[in-house]
Amino acid sequence: xxxxxxxxxxxxxxxxxxxxxxxxxxxxxxxxxxxxxxxxxxxxxxxxxxxxxxxxxxxxxxxxxxxxxxxxxxxxxxxxxxxxxxxxxxxxxxxxxxxxxxxxxxxxxxxxxxxxxxxxxxxxxxxxxxxxxxxxxxxxxxxxxxxxxxxxxxxxxxxxxxxxxxxxxxxxxxxxxxxxxxxxxxxxxxxxxxxxxxxxxxxxxxxx
Amino acid sequence: xxxxxxxxxxxxxxxxxxxxxxxxxxxxxxxxxxxxxxxxxxxxxxxxxxxxxxxxxxxxxxxxxxxxxxxxxxxxxxxxxxxxxxxxxxxxxxxxxxxxxxxxxxxxxxxxxxxxxxxxxxxxxxxxxxxxxxxxxxxxxxxxxxxxxxxxxxxxxxxxxxxxxxxxxxxxxxxxxxxxxxxxxxxxxxxxxxxxxxxxxxxxxxxx
DNA sequence: GAGTCTCTCAGCCTTTTGGCTGATACGGCT
DNA sequence: AGCCGTATCAGCCAAAAGGCTGAGAGACTC
Numbered sequence: 001x002x003x004x005x006x007x008x009x010x011x012x013x014x015x016x017x018x019x020x021x022x023x024x025x026x027x028x029x030x031x032x033x034x035x036x037x038x039x040x041x042x043x044x045x046x047x048x049x050x051x052x053x054x055x056x057x058x059x060x061x062x063x064x065x066x067x068x069x070x071x072x073x074x075x076x077x078x079x080x081x082x083x084x085x086x087x088x089x090x091x092x093x094x095x096x097x098x099x100x101x102x103x104x105x106x107x108x109x110x111x112x113x114x115x116x117x118x119x120x121x122x123x124x125x126x127x128x129x130x131x132x133x134x135x136x137x138x139x140x141x142x143x144x145x146x147x148x149x150x151x152x153x154x155x156x157x158x159x160x161x162x163x164x165x166x167x168x169x170x171x172x173x174x175x176x177x178x179x180x181x182x183x184x185x186x187x188x189x190x191x192x193x194x195x196x197x198x199x200x201x202x203x204x205x206x207x208x
Numbered sequence: 209x210x211x212x213x214x215x216x217x218x219x220x221x222x223x224x225x226x227x228x229x230x231x232x233x234x235x236x237x238x239x240x241x242x243x244x245x246x247x248x249x250x251x252x253x254x255x256x257x258x259x260x261x262x263x264x265x266x267x268x269x270x271x272x273x274x275x276x277x278x279x280x281x282x283x284x285x286x287x288x289x290x291x292x293x294x295x296x297x298x299x300x301x302x303x304x305x306x307x308x309x310x311x312x313x314x315x316x317x318x319x320x321x322x323x324x325x326x327x328x329x330x331x332x333x334x335x336x337x338x339x340x341x342x343x344x345x346x347x348x349x350x351x352x353x354x355x356x357x358x359x360x361x362x363x364x365x366x367x368x369x370x371x372x373x374x375x376x377x378x379x380x381x382x383x384x385x386x387x388x389x390x391x392x393x394x395x396x397x398x399x400x401x402x403x404x405x406x407x408x409x410x411x412x413x414x415x416x
Numbered sequence: 417g418a419g420t421c422t423c424t425c426a427g428c429c430t431t432t433t434g435g436c437t438g439a440t441a442c443g444g445c446t
Numbered sequence: 447a448g449c450c451g452t453a454t455c456a457g458c459c460a461a462a463a464g465g466c467t468g469a470g471a472g473a474c475t476c
Contacts, residue, residue: 011316012226012294012315012316013226013230013316013318013319014223014226014227014230014315015222015223015226015315016226017225017226017229017230018220018221018222018223018224018225018226018227018229019222019226020226020229021225021226021228021229022221022222022225086294107220107222107223108219108220108221111221148451148452148453149452150452150453151452158403159407160404160407161399161401161403161404161405161406161407161408162403163401163403163431163432163433164432164433165432173453173454173455174454174455174456175455176454176455176456176457177453177454177455179433179434179435180453180454180455181453181454182433182434183434183435183436186434191369192434193369193371193433193434193462194403194433194434195366195369195370195371195402195403195406196368196369197369198369198403198406198407198410199367199368199369199406199410200369202406202407202410202411203410356421356422356423357422358422358423359422371462371463372462372463373462381423381424381425382424382425382426383425384424384425384426384427385423385424385425387463387464387465388423388424388425389423389424390463390464391464391465391466394464400464401432401463401464402463402464
């Protein structure tokens with residue numbers, strides 16, 4: 001059986017060489033290229049056509065991981081893409097899977113888990129770290145959590161620390177309307193105070 | 209000249225092997241041990257007495273990096289400790305330097321930067337990544353922003369969305385005291401509402 | 417021993433927030 | 447035409463948060 005070719009994408013050199021060393025212990029896995037950015041990743045995929053792309057979502061400058069996944073899948077469906085990232089945010093998971101990622105691993109995954117995820121990805125199996133899976137599951141179980149555009153807008157401003165009055169002014173609506181929207185947002189997020197709403201919003205989304 | 213002995217501390221195996229591979233390219237740097245937790249790090253220091261400890265601050269379970277730095281410095285001052293972490297939060301930098309770290313590098317630092325930081329640390333020089341340095345500088349310029357331990361504790365709970373009453377219960381203090389602390393925190397953070405305090409706290413610190 | 421910092425608590429008053437009920441208007445879907 | 451989701455607004459009331467002043471206890475420093 002011919003070896004599985006892998007492209008590593010991460011803006012941290014240390015993580016790339018760590019992964020390279022780790023995968024090097026497996027005779028059937030060959031790292032054939034590395035990339036430090038989304039743009040570079042697309043070039044390498046074009047040139048080398050790896051079987052699997054192992055990608056970090058958080059990339060310093062330029063195109064982010066999600067966008068890179070989407071573009072790679074757009075022009076070439078033969079690669080399996082595995083997300084390999086440090087932090088797990090609900091929004092990222094959903095967006096990555098949506099963009100076409102085959103699996104989602106956290107960086108503290110056990111080596112065996114990583115190997116089998118790569119091997120599985122080639123065969124079309126999707127793998128995810130247990131904590132990731134449970135989050136995704138929860139996300140899918142609560143479809144009522146989807147905010148309307150207006151609510152999302154409000155929530156976003158809410159995380160800037162604005163008061164109801166300021167929110168109203170900013171959105172050209174009355175304070176009464178602000179309160180109505182907030183009540184709906186709280187219900188959907190499952191919280192009771194604006195403080196909790198802000199906390200969950202910032203932590204859940206990549207809002208920073 | 210005898211080589212510089214190094215202990216790597218990081219809960220991610222991938223980062224450890226990446227660093228090991230990277231440092232392996234330098235004849236004068238010898239990685240003599242690795243540790244995946246604060247506790248383990250202390251044991252390794254005791255056993256092997258490395259010249260330099262390269263440590264990640266964010267460690268999954270158990271003792272965190274800051275605490276590990278403090279304890280290592282307490283019982284043995286001959287090690288130089290270098291912080292090597294992914295994210296830079298203002299509070300972490302101050303706390304790490306306070307605990308006795310000789311330098312503070314971000315994981316996307318260039319290899320040369322890492323090497324020279326390690327070599328410099330042995331000679332008592334402190335090194336930090338430019339973005340880190342500028343943050344620290346800013347922090348020192350605003351000394352009024354430094355929260356007391358109790359205030360930091362409160363702020364941390366605040367970001368979970370607790371009410372004043374809940375905060376009081378959790379910390380075994382009256383609601384009146386909670387309000388006093390909050391007023392001080394708001395003043396130091398330059399905000400006027402708990403919402404804004406939560407927003408700035410979560411975004412500024414690495415609180416997730 | 418006086419000054420400073422930190423943590424603790426109280427009372428009083430204003431503003432803000434949140435819960436509830438009910439209402440109008442617009443657009444899309446059946 | 448009727449229904450539903452979304453966005454808009456109002457009034458009322460209770461709870462929470464925030465501003466202010468004042469104050470005592472313990473620790474640490476000069």
